[in-house]
Amino acid sequence: MKYIFYVFSFLCSFSAQAQEDDLFDVFEEEKPRELVYATFKATQLINASTNETPGKGVLQFIMAHRFGSFNDDYLYNFFGLDNAQVRMQLDYGITNRLNLGMGRSSFLKIADGFVKYQLLKQHTGAKSVPVSITLHSSTNYRNSRYTDGIDHAISDRFSYMHQIIIARKWNRKLSTLVSPSLVHFNMVPTSQDPNTSAHITLGARYKISNRTALTGEGTLLSNRKFANGEQWTNPFALGVDIETGGHVFQLHIANTRAMNGPYWMARNPYSAISGGLFLGFNVSRVFTVSE
């Protein structure tokens, strides 16, 4: 009898245990669909655009500098500071997906306008989406005077860039992007040269702490040479992202100097091997204008 009682009490305690597990089991059933946030820290990786856009009602200001090259009287020009190129950008998040912006660069006095739209956002859980896809187009107008003595039409000054940015956050540290792009210049040196060139940008960031990350990007191009002998190199850049509240500081070294898509992608004359390297930075600041 005693024995049966023990077995019984054991079973009771077991069932009580099982019951306790049951109650909190509801916590484990949840695997909801979740948005993958912060694939990249900023809307730009270095020169390349990321899939990110500012949130709705957020005004972003970006100040970018590209200093002079190492092979151009580096110390005389105070580490290249004296001939820095500047670009300022102002853009706004119309919705959480749509972003409009404009910029002005001292490089060829280019003014630009762009539109960016987050077509697809990476999600985990049920109905997961493996990648984020963002569409990005820019129109660029060269204000700089031509020195070739030809009377250029206004349309000659325009160039365009259209790209699809495919990004994926692999884990909390590593994110990558692949951006096939088309660049179109209304004017090229000779009639044998293509106006449109194809490009593919590969980029990555690796977080080394909660607020800092290493970044890198490189771009392949379809047309490296013009009939008149002009040659273009593959642009690349390496950098570090430092985030402090509403700011992101991006410091980098690159073999490009222009800050507008068509120019740094398709018209990069500098070669890193012969010292064509430039220090630069982007600083972004966001302001929540409407909530």
Place this chain on the structure above:
Amino acid sequence: MKILLSIITIASCLSLSGQQYLTRQGTLTFDAGSPLEDIRATSNSATAVYDAEDGKLGVQVLMTSFKFRRALMQEHFNENYVESEVYPKAVFKGLYKGNKAIGTLSIHGVSKDVIVPAELLKEGNTVCLKASFALSIEDFGVGIPKAVASKIDPKAKISVDCKLQAR
């Protein structure tokens, strides 16, 4: 005798199931704001479960379900503070006893025994759970950089408002 036994078994099963209450749409708000910065967030998808028989009470919320007014603040909350990808949820498991919730609260990989004032009201088939209390952010290993320390209240105010249905 056999029939009686089975009736008792079935009845006890029924009564047991009638004593548990659950919601997956509970409201949980978080406020760590200061006069300098408004830092508030609400989640409307907290899970709460209560067993009226033995008083067991559990509340869970996914960190990413907290909605802030500013997208960037929400991103920073998840990315830099609570590290949602490593510690995706906050969980309370314990008991409701005499207007108090007593148990273990786990946030950001840190578990702490807590006793907080809470209110459970039974109305027919629903149970209303209400609680509000403050938590020290530091206690849960969430670091606040010095540069923003003046903007963040180190004691975050949490309030819970859940309507649990019998299940």
